[in-house]
Amino acid sequence: MAFSKAAKESNVNHPTFATPYSQVALPRFKMPERSTPKETAYQIISDELMLDGNPRLNLASFVTTWMEPECDKLVMAGATKNYNRCVNMIAHMFHAPLKDSEAATGVATLGSSEAMMLAGLAFKRKWQNKRKAQGKPYDKPNMVTGANVHVCWDKFARYFEVEMKEVKLKEGYYVMDPAKAVEMVDENTICVAAILGSTLNGEFEDVKRLNDLLMKKNKKTGWDTPIHVDAASGGFVAPFIYPELEWDFRLPLVKSINVSGSKYGLVYAGVGWAIWRTKEDLPEELIFRINYLGSDQPTFTLNFSKGSSTIIAQYYQLIRLGVEGYRNVMVNCRENAKMLKEGLIKMGRFNVASKDDGVPLVAFSLKDSSHYDEFKVVAKLRPFGWIVPAYTMPADAQHVTVMRIVIRKEFTRTLALRLLQDIHNALLGLDANAKAFSSAKKASVTNEEVVTTTTKRVTITKMNCIC
Ligand SMILES: *Cc1c(COP(=O)(O)O)cnc(C)c1O
Numbered sequence: 001m002a003f004s005k006a007a008k009e010s011n012v013n014h015p016t017f018a019t020p021y022s023q024v025a026l027p028r029f030k031m032p033e034r035s036t037p038k039e040t041a042y043q044i045i046s047d048e049l050m051l052d053g054n055p056r057l058n059l060a061s062f063v064t065t066w067m068e069p070e071c072d073k074l075v076m077a078g079a080t081k082n083y084n085r086c087v088n089m090i091a092h093m094f095h096a097p098l099k100d101s102e103a104a105t106g107v108a109t110l111g112s113s114e115a116m117m118l119a120g121l122a123f124k125r126k127w128q129n130k131r132k133a134q135g136k137p138y139d140k141p142n143m144v145t146g147a148n149v150h151v152c153w154d155k156f157a158r159y160f161e162v163e164m165k166e167v168k169l170k171e172g173y174y175v176m177d178p179a180k181a182v183e184m185v186d187e188n189t190i191c192v193a194a195i196l197g198s199t200l201n202g203e204f205e206d207v208k209r210l211n212d213l214l215m216k217k218n219k220k221t222g223w224d225t226p227i228h229v230d231a232a233s234g235g236f237v238a239p240f241i242y243p244e245l246e247w248d249f250r251l252p253l254v255k256s257i258n259v260s261g262s263k264y265g266l267v268y269a270g271v272g273w274a275i276w277r278t279k280e281d282l283p284e285e286l287i288f289r290i291n292y293l294g295s296d297q298p299t300f301t302l303n304f305s306k307g308s309s310t311i312i313a314q315y316y317q318l319i320r321l322g323v324e325g326y327r328n329v330m331v332n333c334r335e336n337a338k339m340l341k342e343g344l345i346k347m348g349r350f351n352v353a354s355k356d357d358g359v360p361l362v363a364f365s366l367k368d369s370s371h372y373d374e375f376k377v378v379a380k381l382r383p384f385g386w387i388v389p390a391y392t393m394p395a396d397a398q399h400v401t402v403m404r405i406v407i408r409k410e411f412t413r414t415l416a417l418r419l420l421q422d423i424h425n426a427l428l429g430l431d432a433n434a435k436a437f438s439s440a441k442k443a444s445v446t447n448e449e450v451v452t453t454t455t456k457r458v459t460i461t462k463m464n465c466i467c
Pocket residue numbers: 062110111112113114150152195197198199230231232233260262271272
């Protein structure tokens with residue numbers, strides 16, 4: 001028994017941040033009972049040492065800030081690798097209906113923003129071609145999304161002259177309502193864009209329901225309005241920890257998907273992917289063919305030259321981690337998000353706006369913001385080194401403010417515990433300020449009743465308390 005356990009353990013080759021070591025906090029004042037692999041120990045310690053103005057503490061962003069040294073070396077060396085392999089791996093991961101030796105249709109981009117613009121252009125062109133063929137006007141294309149879409153969609157709409165029709169949110173419901181979205185669809189709609197992992201609270205939109213409702217509408221109207229899924233943050237999460245969730249090419253109306261390699265694809269900033277269901281979904285006329293670089297090269301991107309380092313890094317992660325490795329990382333992230341969420345709830349001061357299932361992040365707001373608001377809380381965290389954003393929700397939930405903590409693979413349990421402690425301290429500081437302020441106010445009221453000339457002094461007291 002002992003032998004088989006040891007043998008089993010030595011066979012396990014977890015990536016650094018998906019080992020059991022990142023799920024337990026190291027004892028701080030006692031020597032740990034068991035040894036820790038040297039790489040893990042080094043990582044955990046250097047993580048604690050970096051608590052001072054480091055991009056790793058920037059919890060505002062989904063973007064990867066740590067990769068294995070082996071991958072760093074490859075990136076530095078700048079070796080070349082064909083990105084077709086990545087495109088195919090990702091297309092299979094999204095269940096593209098490919099025959100055995102059929103090549104997938106997709107491109108590497110600078111990020112999800114470029115990827116979704118390409119997908120949007122493909123929809124626009126397909127719609128225009130169809131309208132032209134029918135002899136109908138094709139000058140008023142529109143697109144239906146939730147008001148929670150990422151700013152890149154607004155950019156697309158403005159740059160490429162497509163009207164945005166946004167489904168409004170409401171308090172407590174921060175994603176696109178599929179029924180309302182389908183209602184907004186008309187004959188000029190080039191696509192409905194759903195988000196797998198809303199930027200605001202990480203929630204997955206119900207793409208299956210959207211697909212089913214839109215199928216019905218298409219059947220009734222004779223249109224064939226398609227769906228695009230913006231899976232910038234969720235595209236590398238759902239396939240590994242929610243494999244049953246149908247949101248991708250398993251749904252017939254989903255014609256294209258974008259995903260950020262630099263988010264849960266686990267690569268540094270500068271890579272995204274646009275994948276089409278079949279090659280028919282990408283109009284041939286948008287693809288340029290060049291041959292002056294030595295071979296026939298199809299190109300469909302907004303820019304031209306692009307470093308190969310992030311594609312090599314993506315390829316490295318895909319083969320280094322495999323399904324097992326990505327799953328371990330995502331499970332870890334989910335566990336750490338859960339732990340953080342529970343810690344916040346225990347403080348008794350916050351409402352949580354994110355869901356347990358979704359992109360691993362915690363979005364939360366103050367239950368009582370009458371003395372100080374969420375912007376004050378995050379400002380108080382800044383001196384500890386943490387960068388946490390606070391923002392108001394889009395219409396019609398603009399009166400709700402949330403703070404958001406994105407759980408990346410490199411945000412370990414040790415860091416999560418430290419953050420909870422710092423949030424607790426921040427609240428204590430703010431409470432003390434609020435109390436001092438309110439007793440100063442009370443005092444001023446009493447004083448004003450007695451002598452009216454104290455206004456000046458009171459104003460100064462207020463100023464002292466606010467800082
Ligand atoms: C981050 C994000 C984007 C933009 O992705 P980039 O890779 O930074 O261009 C688009 N949509 C959603 C939902 C996102 O979360």
